[in-house]
Amino acid sequence: xxxxxxxxxxxxxxxxxxxxxxxxxxxxxxxxxxxxxxxxxxxxxxxxxxxxxxxxxxxxxxxxxxxxxxxxxxxxxxxxxxxxxxxxxxxxxxxxxxxxxxxxxxxxxxxxxxxxxxxxxxxxxxxxxxxxxxxxxxxxxxxxxxxxxxxxxxxxxxxxxxxxxxxxxxxxxxxxxxxxxxxxxxxxxxxxxxxxxxxxxxxxxxxxxxxxxxxxxxxxxxxxxxxxxxxxxxxxxxxxxxxxxxxxxxxxxxxxxxxxxxxxxxxxxxxxxxxxxxxxxxxxxxxxxxxxxxxxxxxxxxxxxxxxxxxxxxxxxxxxxxxxxxxxxxxxxxxxxxxxxxxxxxxxxxxxxxxxx
Numbered sequence: 001x002x003x004x005x006x007x008x009x010x011x012x013x014x015x016x017x018x019x020x021x022x023x024x025x026x027x028x029x030x031x032x033x034x035x036x037x038x039x040x041x042x043x044x045x046x047x048x049x050x051x052x053x054x055x056x057x058x059x060x061x062x063x064x065x066x067x068x069x070x071x072x073x074x075x076x077x078x079x080x081x082x083x084x085x086x087x088x089x090x091x092x093x094x095x096x097x098x099x100x101x102x103x104x105x106x107x108x109x110x111x112x113x114x115x116x117x118x119x120x121x122x123x124x125x126x127x128x129x130x131x132x133x134x135x136x137x138x139x140x141x142x143x144x145x146x147x148x149x150x151x152x153x154x155x156x157x158x159x160x161x162x163x164x165x166x167x168x169x170x171x172x173x174x175x176x177x178x179x180x181x182x183x184x185x186x187x188x189x190x191x192x193x194x195x196x197x198x199x200x201x202x203x204x205x206x207x208x209x210x211x212x213x214x215x216x217x218x219x220x221x222x223x224x225x226x227x228x229x230x231x232x233x234x235x236x237x238x239x240x241x242x243x244x245x246x247x248x249x250x251x252x253x254x255x256x257x258x259x260x261x262x263x264x265x266x267x268x269x270x271x272x273x274x275x276x277x278x279x280x281x282x283x284x285x286x287x288x289x290x291x292x293x294x295x296x297x298x299x300x301x302x303x304x305x306x307x308x309x310x311x312x313x314x315x316x317x318x319x320x321x322x323x324x325x326x327x328x329x330x331x332x333x334x335x336x337x338x339x340x341x342x343x344x345x346x347x348x349x350x351x352x353x354x355x356x357x
Contacts, residue, residue, distance in 0.1 A: 013115075015077030016070060019122035019166070021053045024083060026060035030097040032086040035124035036134070036175075040182035063105050071112040078114050080105070081122035081166065084147050087154075090128050092143070094150050106158050115160040119221070120148055120205060122166045123175065123182060130183050135176065135194040135201075145204035149212065156214030163296060164205040167223045168198040168251050170318075179321040186323030188269065191246075192276045196284075199254050203287035221296030222251050225303045226353045230332045235307035239329035242267045243305045248357065250277070258289035268328055302350040304332040317344050 008014075021037045041052035059066055070078055086098040109116045121144065125134055134140055148164065174181035176190045202220055209218050227244035229236035241264045253261040254277075263274035280288075301317075310330035313320055317331070324330075337345035 013076040015075055015079055015117070016073075017079035017117075017119075018059075018081070019119070019124075020081045020083035020086070021056070021122070021124050023057045023059040024086070025053065025055040025058045027054050029060065030086065030101060031089065031095040032083065032098065033090055034127040035083070035085045036127055036130045036182035036184075037124050039127050039130075040184045043184065046184070060101065063101075064108055067105075067108045067112050067114070070109075070114055075114055077117050077160070078109055079117040079119060079163070081119040081124075082151055083124055084121065084144075085124060085126050088126075088147050088150055090126065092146055094154065099154050102155060106155055110158060116155075116158065117161040117163065118151065118155065118159045119163040119166045120144075120151060121164065121201075123171045125183065134183055135171070135197050136190055138197055138200065141197050141201035141204055144201040145208045148205035149208040152209045152212035152214045156209070156212050156216070159214065159216045161217045161219065161294070162209055162214060163219060163221045164202045164209075165198060166221050167298060168195070168202070168220075169223055169247055172198065172250075173246060174318050177323070178316075178327065179323040180315065180319030186321065189273050191270065192274045195250055196277060196280065199251065199288040200284060202255065203290045206290035206292070207287075217293035219292045219294035219296055220251075220255060221298060223298040223300065224248050224252075224354045225299070225301065226350045226357070227303045227305055230304050230306035233307070236305060238264065238267050239307050240303075240305040242271060243303055243329065245274070247303070248354075250274075252295075254280070254285065254288040255292070256289075256295060258285055260285065270328070297354070299351050299354050301344045302334070302347050302353075304334060305329055306332050317342055 021035065026032065027038055037053060041047055082102060083098070087095060087102065089095050106116045129140055129143060171181065172191055172194045175183055176185045176194045177188050179186040206218055225247050227240045227247065229240040245261065245263055249261045253259055260278045260280050262278060263271050265271060307329050309325055309327055310316070312325050315321065315324045334345035334347065337347050339345060
């Protein structure tokens with residue numbers, strides 16, 4: 001292999017990405033109020049080793065050291081998320097201390113020659129909103145747009161790119177359907193309602209950012225996977241189609257194609273419940289399909305789907321819960337691939353398949 005084979009194409013950017021709850025810590029400092037992840041992590045037995053985000057990597061206090069490390073690594077871009085509960089008070093007004101923190105972080109990045117990329121929602125819904133129904137209520141989408149406007153007005157002159165929502169699929173399935181992420185609900189019937197409201201929130205946030213207007217590009221990011229049946233049985237094929245719908249069609253079709261996704265048939269109550277998405281109004285469809293500057297795709301591994309619940313206590317790569325033990329299908333292993341520390345199959349060759357599909 002020659003050095004030319006290893007050369008990156010012109011314009012290729014190397015970056016790193018984080019989420020506020022994963023790194024910031026300082027959960028009770030600077031006017032930050034509780035999020036769903038604070039409450040979820042505090043429930044006994046939720047996190048295997050009892051850890052939480054109260055300190056994390058202490059980025060709130062050590063962000064300058066972190067940016068220095070990024071510069072040393074030679075990063076071009078840093079994607080971070082803005083904590084909704086740090087930037088906005090419960091009454092909907094900006095929190096000055098939160099604004100000051102992100103102001104300082106963005107300026108530090110720019111001073112290091114690193115382009116800031118801001119994610120507005122990386123799953124940390126304000127707890128006071130969740131107690132009123134969270135993403136099961138359309139009103140939460142409007143509150144999210146207000147948050148987006150505040151962020152855009154504060155940082156829109158310096159942020160290079162905006163992600164409205166990170167992996168809406170994950171918060172929908174893992175947070176509301178399977179009880180392994182915050183807010184820790186186990187209601188498959190909530191999935192289509194949450195999906196609709198997240199899609200509306202995305203559209204409203206795009207509108208708010210453009211109205212500010214922000215200088216940076218605007219887009220959304222979701223997780224996609226290749227979904228293949230574990231065997232040639234019709235049931236495995238049906239649930240592989242359902243998993244493909246949930247991961248690859250549920251959000252991408254409304255956002256990129258402006259059309260209602262059509263759920264598969266013959267997969268029980270969830271398939272029937274997903275029919276609510278096919279009844280979205282023309283006005284809502286137009287809102288969900290706001291013109292974008294980019295669409296971010298997160299790929300981790302391919303998914304091998306088998307009908308029937310998993311072996312009790314095995315869950316999926318994201319965790320274990322009673323709801324998952326009752327799920328009508330499960331992910332099977334890929335013994336032909338090596339695994340990450342998370343137990344995820346290492347299969348980069350499937351990235352091209354995801355992009356083609």
